[in-house]
Amino acid sequence: MAQFALKDIRNVVLLGHNGSGKSALSEAILFTAGAINRLGKIEEGTTTSDYDPDEVKYKMSINLSMLPCEWNNTKVNIIDTPGYSDFLGEVKAAIRVAEGSIIVVSALSGVEVGTEQVWQYIEDAKLARLILVNKMDRENANFDQSVTQIQAKFGNRCAPLQMPIGAHTSYQGVIDLLEMKAYTGNPPKEEDVPADMQAQAAKYREKLIEAVAETDDKLLEKYLGGEEINTEELTAALRTAVMSGKVVPILAASSLQNVGVSKLLDVIVAYLPSPAERKVTVTKDNTEQTIEPDDSAPLSSLVFKATADPYVGKLTYFRVYTGAINSNSQVWNANKGAAERVGQLYLVRGKTQEAVPQVKAGDIGAVAKLAVTGVGDTLCTQENQVIITPIIFPDPVFSEAIHPKTKADLDKLGTSLARLLEEDPTLRMHRDAGTNETILSGLGETHLKVAADKMTRKFGVSIELSIPKVPYRETILGTAQAEYKHKKQTGGHGQYGHAVLAVEPMERGGGFEFVDKIVGGAIPRNYIPAVEKGIREGILEGVLAGYPVIDIRATAVDGSFHPVDSSEICFKIAGAGALKKGMQQANPVILEPIMDISIRVPKDFIGDIISDLNTKRARVQGMNPEGEYTVVEAQVPQAEILRYAIDLKSITQGRGSFTMKFSHYEEVPAHISQKVIADAQAAKEAAAG
Numbered sequence: 001m002a003q004f005a006l007k008d009i010r011n012v013v014l015l016g017h018n019g020s021g022k023s024a025l026s027e028a029i030l031f032t033a034g035a036i037n038r039l040g041k042i043e044e045g046t047t048t049s050d051y052d053p054d055e056v057k058y059k060m061s062i063n064l065s066m067l068p069c070e071w072n073n074t075k076v077n078i079i080d081t082p083g084y085s086d087f088l089g090e091v092k093a094a095i096r097v098a099e100g101s102i103i104v105v106s107a108l109s110g111v112e113v114g115t116e117q118v119w120q121y122i123e124d125a126k127l128a129r130l131i132l133v134n135k136m137d138r139e140n141a142n143f144d145q146s147v148t149q150i151q152a153k154f155g156n157r158c159a160p161l162q163m164p165i166g167a168h169t170s171y172q173g174v175i176d177l178l179e180m181k182a183y184t185g186n187p188p189k190e191e192d193v194p195a196d197m198q199a200q201a202a203k204y205r206e207k208l209i210e211a212v213a214e215t216d217d218k219l220l221e222k223y224l225g226g227e228e229i230n231t232e233e234l235t236a237a238l239r240t241a242v243m244s245g246k247v248v249p250i251l252a253a254s255s256l257q258n259v260g261v262s263k264l265l266d267v268i269v270a271y272l273p274s275p276a277e278r279k280v281t282v283t284k285d286n287t288e289q290t291i292e293p294d295d296s297a298p299l300s301s302l303v304f305k306a307t308a309d310p311y312v313g314k315l316t317y318f319r320v321y322t323g324a325i326n327s328n329s330q331v332w333n334a335n336k337g338a339a340e341r342v343g344q345l346y347l348v349r350g351k352t353q354e355a356v357p358q359v360k361a362g363d364i365g366a367v368a369k370l371a372v373t374g375v376g377d378t379l380c381t382q383e384n385q386v387i388i389t390p391i392i393f394p395d396p397v398f399s400e401a402i403h404p405k406t407k408a409d410l411d412k413l414g415t416s417l418a419r420l421l422e423e424d425p426t427l428r429m430h431r432d433a434g435t436n437e438t439i440l441s442g443l444g445e446t447h448l449k450v451a452a453d454k455m456t457r458k459f460g461v462s463i464e465l466s467i468p469k470v471p472y473r474e475t476i477l478g479t480a481q482a483e484y485k486h487k488k489q490t491g492g493h494g495q496y497g498h499a500v501l502a503v504e505p506m507e508r509g510g511g512f513e514f515v516d517k518i519v520g521g522a523i524p525r526n527y528i529p530a531v532e533k534g535i536r537e538g539i540l541e542g543v544l545a546g547y548p549v550i551d552i553r554a555t556a557v558d559g560s561f562h563p564v565d566s567s568e569i570c571f572k573i574a575g576a577g578a579l580k581k582g583m584q585q586a587n588p589v590i591l592e593p594i595m596d597i598s599i600r601v602p603k604d605f606i607g608d609i610i611s612d613l614n615t616k617r618a619r620v621q622g623m624n625p626e627g628e629y630t631v632v633e634a635q636v637p638q639a640e641i642l643r644y645a646i647d648l649k650s651i652t653q654g655r656g657s658f659t660m661k662f663s664h665y666e667e668v669p670a671h672i673s674q675k676v677i678a679d680a681q682a683a684k685e686a687a688a689g
Contacts, residue, residue: 004075006276006293009362010268011077011319013094015122016104017114018060018083021134023049025104025255026067026080032261033069033076035349039258048350049080053457054450062450064090064305066317066348066364071265077364083114085654086444089393089426093304093375095121096391097319097364100272101129102264107141107167107252110149113654119154128243128273130251131158132264137254141167147250154248159211160204161238161249162263165194174252174260177205178234186258209234215241235270242271275362280321282378282386291322291386295361298384299323299331303377304391306423308458314422316373317348317366321388324360325367325379332382335390336372340379343368375425393425396441397658398645400448400465409461413438416459420451427451434471434548444645470639472676473591473665474542475551479504480585483558484577486570497570499523499531500558503582506551508664512539515555523559523571530568531556534575543583544590544673545680550665551591554579590673591665593638599648600631601656608651616640617669635663639672 014022027047030036040046045056049065061082068077079094081087095101101122105115122129133146143164150158162174165182173184175193180201182191193201213223216237222229241247251267253260279290282300291297305317318325325331327345332338346353346366359365373379376390402417404410417440421427428441442448448465455461481502488495506513514532523531539549559574597618601609606623609632613620618636625631641647641660648656668676 002070003358003360004363006295006360006362007274008073009075009077009275010100010272011079011098011275011362011364012100012102012268012272013079013081013091013098013127014102014104015081015091015095015118016083017106017109017112017118020083020104020106020109020112020114021255022080022083022104023047023061025132025134025253025261026065026078028253028255028258028261029076029078029265030067030069030349032258032265033071035067035069051351054453057453058446058450060084062087062090063307064094065350066366068347068349068364072269074269075363076265076268084446085114085117085649086442086447086450088443089424090305091118091121092393093391095125095127097302097304098127099275099278100268101127102268103129103131104134105131105146105150107133107135107143107146108138110142110146111153116153116655126245128245128271130242130249130264130267130272133164133250133252134255136164136167136171136252136260137169137257139168141171143167143252150250156207157211157246158248158250159208160251161208161267162251162260163197163201163204164252164260165197171254171257171259174263175201176263177201177208178231178238180205183260183263186262188259188262211247212238212241215244215246239271243273243277275321281389283389284386293361294322295324297322297361298381299325299379300386300388301325301331301379302388302390303373303375303379306375308419308423313369314419315346315348315353315366315368316370317364318359318379319364320359320361322361323381324358325365326358327356331379332385333373333377334380334385334387335377338372339382340370340373342370374422391425394443395659396426396428396443397660398444398448399439399441399468399642401435401437401468402440402452403464403466405462405464409463412459412461413463416455416461419459420455424451432468432471434473435469437468439468440465444649445643467642470642471593472545472547472668473550473593474544474547474583474588475549475591476503476505476583476586476588477667478585478587480582481557482578482582482585484574484581486573486577494562494565495567495570496562496565497527497530497567497572497574498560499534499556499571499574499578501535501575501578501582502555502557503579503586504553504555505586506553508551508666510551510553512536512550513553515553517555517557518559522561523556524561524566527561527566527568527571528556530571531559531575534572534577535579537572538576538579542588542590543580544588545677546684547590547680549583552583554582590668590676592668592672594635594663594666595638595641595660596663597634597636597641597644597658597660598631599634599656599658600626600629601648601652602628603630605652605656606630606632609648609656612647612651637666638662 026049055062065080081091081094165172175182213219300322301318301320303318333340348366378388404413483500486497535554542549618634621633
């Protein structure tokens, strides 16, 4: 592929609700532009963008895909993204490296949850956008209804730039409302606007002119004065208005029939901004500044994706903002403070890679086998070190425990997880000390299921996922004094250790404290640490269900020793035994973790959310309005919300979101405590059995 100047590149992200037809649209764009010579089908797993085995299996996009093509002497880098919310990390990364966006709306379903969400992401990123009403060839396709929904949700700045000719089986093409010309068939033929559509086209055109005129004082004066505004003036003003987000053109197409797609490409090139028209925010010498994109300036480039490619190893995707990267060169990783050797550079289209000598400012490329670089890092020159504002990825909200299936899987688990996390920044992994489980956290159940499939396919590690155990704790409510004498007589030296402990509760969050109140040498000083060690090991397993013990003070008050038979191990056993007896006498109880949860939902769902929280033993702390949304703050036992991501999605049809963090431990109600003890006993018997 030829090199292009900054002004002749368009980086465009395709966004929309799952099933709105983004992948089919990207396939039609590549075919129309001549980048591929046959149209692939999602059902057959043959599209350029959904090439990953998991995408073929689930018949949906899971990863972002780079799909470059050329149109009207312009390079158009289409970035296809998943529509399913579990893969939001890919969407955030794609938005970060694009200047323009296309929101794809189904002509059957209109504005859906995913449409609203991606609109908000684009608002936050301040990207220019187009809306494409897709699937005009389907039964029940309704352009006017979709436009009404779009304007009701996003305002009248969304105005049709095209209208479709017919729908379902009679869909033939589009009318360009600026030129007032019809384009039918594939490839499109220019015709006059059909007589029966002229009145409606004129009405839509009037609304478009009004929306554009409102963004330009000179045009508004002309418009209000009843003067004619020519097409050149309208086109120039519309481009400015689209770039600033003041007008969002609505287009129509059928990606399956490939009708209206060439006109979409015309609009992308004519109205969406080039990389030259969007400044870059960087941090240099600890101060934030904006720099102009320029291919003759020193290099600055952001890494936005990494993937383990079965053929070339780790493949790292980057977007160049200033300067250029050359194959077989050296660059500086500003985040890691280290030099990075760059091998052969590639332009990527789906799963195919084309070797190139250089990737210049404004363009997107990939490189294999980088040693230190990860997603979000800036590659630059050592002489001119800058850090480009990194991508902000969403935090995980759903966790499951990982269990390797075999000993071989266990051996490879650590390195495979590390590579998986390197590839997907929305996954997190930690070891829960309280339950001894490895916990994998992500954005939803499907996200983790796909991650498990990927580990098997790419790294040969088979794992099972299960609901994590709750890290219960044990403590005491009362005080007690107990003694334990460890005495054994065998041939030769015997064993003797005797400790008397007082146990008492500490306030919640107090942890554990050991106090030495031995007087008169009842236990020699050199054995006191052994008593403490025995107690510290003893609190790792409580007396009710074997959970670790917290918020307890153990005081050594008395004991006895034998001048010959006593040893450190004897006093360690005595300390642990006295603690166990003391706890049994001091009203032991089970504690459960309580989480602070913050749930953001549309106001219509508040009643359902509160009802659901009441069934989960939650305590609502407050409600704060945030525009159309309300944020519910509550405290809820962790045991009740292990699968809350699934519950919330179901209650709010995917519109709700939440964050949670650990707050404190609280006593478990008696009826639940009995069940926890019984489950622990059953697990112990199963392990022994």
